[in-house]
Amino acid sequence: MTPSKLMSIILARWQLVLLVVLVTTLTALGVSLVLPKRYLASASVVVDAKPDPVSALIYPGMASPAYMNTQVDVIASDRVALRVVRDLRLTELPELREQWQAQGAEGSMEQWVAAFLQANMEVKPSKESNVLTVNYRSPSPQVAAQMANAFVKAYIATTLDLRVEPARQYAGYFDQQAKAALDRLEQARAKLSAYEREHGILASDERLDVENARLNELSSQLVALSSLATESRSRSGQAARGGDQLPDVLANPVVSQLKADVSRAEANLQQLSTRYGDNHPQVIEAKASVADTRAKLNTEIRRVTGSVAVTSTINSQREAETRAQLEAQRAKVVKLKEARDEASGLMREVESAQRAYENITTRLTQTSLESQSTQSNVNLLAEATPPLKPASPRVALNTALAFVAGLVLAIGIALLLELRDRKVRDADDVMAVLPLPMLGVLPAPGRRAQALPSAERRLLGAPGAASRGAA
Numbered sequence: 001m002t003p004s005k006l007m008s009i010i011l012a013r014w015q016l017v018l019l020v021v022l023v024t025t026l027t028a029l030g031v032s033l034v035l036p037k038r039y040l041a042s043a044s045v046v047v048d049a050k051p052d053p054v055s056a057l058i059y060p061g062m063a064s065p066a067y068m069n070t071q072v073d074v075i076a077s078d079r080v081a082l083r084v085v086r087d088l089r090l091t092e093l094p095e096l097r098e099q100w101q102a103q104g105a106e107g108s109m110e111q112w113v114a115a116f117l118q119a120n121m122e123v124k125p126s127k128e129s130n131v132l133t134v135n136y137r138s139p140s141p142q143v144a145a146q147m148a149n150a151f152v153k154a155y156i157a158t159t160l161d162l163r164v165e166p167a168r169q170y171a172g173y174f175d176q177q178a179k180a181a182l183d184r185l186e187q188a189r190a191k192l193s194a195y196e197r198e199h200g201i202l203a204s205d206e207r208l209d210v211e212n213a214r215l216n217e218l219s220s221q222l223v224a225l226s227s228l229a230t231e232s233r234s235r236s237g238q239a240a241r242g243g244d245q246l247p248d249v250l251a252n253p254v255v256s257q258l259k260a261d262v263s264r265a266e267a268n269l270q271q272l273s274t275r276y277g278d279n280h281p282q283v284i285e286a287k288a289s290v291a292d293t294r295a296k297l298n299t300e301i302r303r304v305t306g307s308v309a310v311t312s313t314i315n316s317q318r319e320a321e322t323r324a325q326l327e328a329q330r331a332k333v334v335k336l337k338e339a340r341d342e343a344s345g346l347m348r349e350v351e352s353a354q355r356a357y358e359n360i361t362t363r364l365t366q367t368s369l370e371s372q373s374t375q376s377n378v379n380l381l382a383e384a385t386p387p388l389k390p391a392s393p394r395v396a397l398n399t400a401l402a403f404v405a406g407l408v409l410a411i412g413i414a415l416l417l418e419l420r421d422r423k424v425r426d427a428d429d430v431m432a433v434l435p436l437p438m439l440g441v442l443p444a445p446g447r448r449a450q451a452l453p454s455a456e457r458r459l460l461g462a463p464g465a466a467s468r469g470a471a
Contacts, residue, residue: 009418010411017410024406025399032393038137040391041144043152043384047071047130048377068125071132071378074162075123075155081114083154084147090117121151131381141386148384160376167370174364181360185353192346195339211333218326225322229315258296265290 010017047068074080090096090113100109122135134151138144269286276283 006411006415009414013414013417016417017407017414020410020413021403021406024409025403028402029395029399032395032398035393036139037390038139038392039141039144039387039389040135040137041141041148041384041387042133042135042382043145043148044131044133044381045152045155045378046381047132048379068130068132071159072123072125074158075132075134075151076118076121077158078111078114078118080151080154080158081118081121082110083158084117084150085110085113087154088146088150117147117151121147134384136384137391141388145384145386152380152384156376156378156380159378160373163376164371164373167367167373171364171367171371174360174367178357178360178364181353181357185350185357188346188350188353192343192350195343195346211329211336215326215329215333218322218329222319222322222326225315225319229312229319258293258300261293261296262290265293 085091091109096113096116097109100112103112106112117136120137122137124133124135125131126133134148134155136144136148136151138147265286269283269290272280272283272286
């Protein structure tokens with residue numbers, strides 16, 4: 001359908017079109033004037049991303065795009081609405097109680113009032129910012145502003161509760177854990193103290209150093225005594241085989257003197273024997289003197305060799321005693337090392353319990369501070385004020401929309417009637433009804449006749465041309 005044909009249909013039925021447009025527009029105007037006025041009050045809050053004053057960290061989840069949507073859901077939640085009902089004591093208002101009873105008084109009145117408030121409240125998050133706007137509609141501008149501010153205050157208090165309540169629960173949990181950690185620390189300390197008292201450990205490292213030095217000293221003594229005892233046993237064995245060539249015998253001055261005396265006596269005896277013979281009294285006396293001196297020499301040699309054996313025995317005993325002391329000292333050092341290792345393990349248990357207790361007390365302090373917090377990361381940006389003009393109904397907008405809708409409806413009705421009752425309104429309608437070529441169109445009274453346009457003549461083709469020739 002061409003615009004000219006549509007315009008011809010509208011002009012042909014202009015009265016109907018005008019009637020429908022007027023009725024629709026006037027109806028919308030009347031309804032807009034009759035509807036009760038509703039006022040819209042807006043209050044806004046900003047969700048701050050500053051560091052937490054307790055932990056000095058950014059609030060968790062602020063970087064998530066879903067955080068602001070979560071805050072919108074929190075404002076629109078039943079918890080916030082119920083808090084508004086309790087803060088304003090709306091259940092005590094007789095008007096609301098009468099409405100609730102008139103609707104059947106089903107369920108809790110707080111829930112009913114909260115649902116009523118939620119139906120008139122709207123939350124709009126700002127794009128690419130942390131600002132939330134709370135809108136409330138009401139027939140009264142004062143009530144609208146009061147409710148918007150009440151929802152904002154309840155939301156801020158709820159966000160604070162959502163932070164404080166888990167912190168209180170955590171504080172109670174960490175308090176119990178801190179007491180248990182303190183008990184474990186005290187038990188570990190008591191166990192370490194009892195072990196130190198039992199083993200006499202006061203300064204295990206210093207005592208171990210002293211005992212190690214003592215062990216090294218005994219080891220050195222044992223080496224020296226072993227060498228000395230070996231030498232003594234060698235000399236004792238040599239003395240048992242023959243003590244004349246023993247170094248101790250050879251180095252003894254008494255033995256040397258007695259050997260010299262024996263040599264002189266034997267020389268004197270030889271001389272006397274040569275001079276007087278064997279039976280001479282002087283020879284006999286000289287023989288007795290030699291025998292006596294030799295007896296003294298043998299006695300002295302036996303004494304010296306005997307002292308070597310005694311010295312060997314003494315050195316062997318000293319070696320055995322030193323070896324026993326060394327073994328005892330070694331066992332003592334080993335035992336002390338074991339005690340030190342066990343004490344070190346107990347000390348590590350104490351240190352571990354101490355660190356666990358300190359970590360838990362740190363978390364306890366933090367959660368205790370968070371549980372006592374009175375500030376939220378949501379701050380009031382703008383309070384709602386009673387609006388001066390109603391937000392609805394919008395008379396001008398509703399009238400303009402009704403006019404447009406009425407015009408569309410009127411055109412639709414005109415087209416529908418035209419389809420049900422077709423009429424010839426131009427040359428195209430004639431050509432559509434009669435399968436004959438059209439030569440021209442009679443003008444309206446006072447207008448000249450016009451020939452068909454060239455396009456229409458081309459559409460007529462040869463039969464039209466033949467008709468013009470016949471005419």
